[in-house]
Amino acid sequence: MAENDSSQERTEEPTGRRLEQAREKGQVARSKELGTSAVLLASAIGFLLLGPSLSKALYRVMELTLTQTREQVFDTNTMLNIWIPIGKELVFPVLSLVFLLAAIAFAGNIVLGGMTFSSHGIMPKASKMSPMAGFKRMFGVQALVELAKGIAKFSVVAICAYLLLALFFDEILRLSMEHLPSNVYHSLDLLAWMFLLLCCSTLLIVVIDVPFQLWNHKKQLKMTKQEVKDEYKDTEGKPEVKGRVRQMQREIAMRRMMAEVPNADVIVVNPEHFAVALKYDAKRSPAPFVLAKGVDSVAFKIREIAREYDIAIVSAPPLARAIYHTTKLNQQIPDGLFTAVAQVLAYVFQLRQYRKGRGKRPTPIPLNQPIPDEYKY
Structure with a gap:
């Protein structure tokens, strides 16, 4: 039977039971690019929303640390004393950004495939320790796909970065002519918008990667005709067992009818x-x-x-x-x-x-x- 299964082509769509078993093992469609892009975009949006408060906090921290008197510089307790005002300045913008990124990172990684809990992936397997299996993973089709995605990501991001630098080049040079602290605010605002536009370029990779991951996941779970038949037998039961069950059901119905x-x-x-x-x-x-x-x-x-x-x-x-x-x-x-x-x-x-x-x-x-x-x- 095993030889027949290995010789047959996997042409049948995965059944509901096959998909459920794969999910129980933690085998669901996932897109790393979707999670990465979601975190990057959330970071850019967070910088835009929290940019003013963050830049003011950073400016205040620089002011606290760089405007010390001669006595304060030689006082060993100065650095300990300014930690409390520095913490007050940074706690709100930094924690807000951290919580935003944590929430988006969590949502971005479960939006495709949903949330699953499985210990199957951490169980020891001989195939994971096999050098041959490792070589196959390194030089297999999946590895080539990941390499192609890496090259594509680098190319897209590099081209977009060049175009953004060319677009904002004159504005970047004008920063040196502005006065403090407006040039700091302006530079952070400019950096946030460039970062947002650069992160948007990763959406092109996401649009291609998500359908590919869905297709590849279903392709990996495809079944042979024999596997479909075997699963049907396991699920529905053997014909003789089903016949016996139907006979028992008829007998029960008959006894119930006769009792009336x-x-x-x-x-x-x-x-x-x-x-x-x-x-x-x-x-x-x-x-x-x-x-x-x-x-x-x-x-x-x-x-x-x-x-x-x-x-x-x-x-x-x-x-x-x-x-x-x-x-x-x-x-x-x-x-x-x-x-x-x-x-x-x-x-x-x-x-x-x-x-x-x-x-x-x-x-x-x-x-x-x-x-x-x-x-x-």
Whole structure:
């Protein structure tokens, strides 16, 4: 079987079970470029949003450290004393930026493939320690793809960096002509915008990498026809087991149906092949409904239970066949059979009164009752 599987081509799409098993092992589609690009863009946006407060904080720190008097310079406690004001200046912008980057880094790495927890990846494997497997990973198709992506990223970023430097070259030179602290603010603002535009260039790699990772993930999980058949057998069970389960289900349903026969008002028979147990309960249904039905051996069992519990058995072949073929269990009889069934129930109720000595013996109903053509079988 293993030889056959290895010789077959993986042409079948992965099944839901295959995808679920891969996910349990931590094997999901991931794009490193998406996470990296998200962090870079978040950094650039963070610098733009927090730039003014960060630049003011840095300017204040430089002012605190570079405007010391002669006595403060030679005082060994000076550096310890200025740490508290430096911390107050930097705590808000720095922590805000750190929390922003942490949140974006987390979201960027789970947006493709979702969040998974699996210990499968850290389990020791012989293949991970095999030199041959290591060489295959180093010089395989995936390694070539990563090399191509690295070259493409470097090329895109380098070209964009050159274009940005050329675009802002004159403005960068004019910084030397500005005065403090406006030139510091201007330089940081300029740096943040250039950094944002440079980070946007990585989106080109992301647009290409995300579809490739999805395609490659599905390609790695593709299955052979034999694997699909084996999985179907494992999931659905062997045919003989399924047959046994269905048989047990039928037996349980049969026992449940037979347990309802003692509650019937009448058993309509054919008289040998068909038997239908009917019940009329105005609280449950506006029309009589079927409690049990069957043919041959099942019909015989229904009649046997009916005799045991002294339930009336009425022979009406056309009506028995019509009810059997048109009505399901616990379903009320069709409108077209109301008249015929009403005659049967009226006969049964009159028969009960007669047996109790409260009336005369009813006239037996005819064997061939009028049945509409659409209910004749």
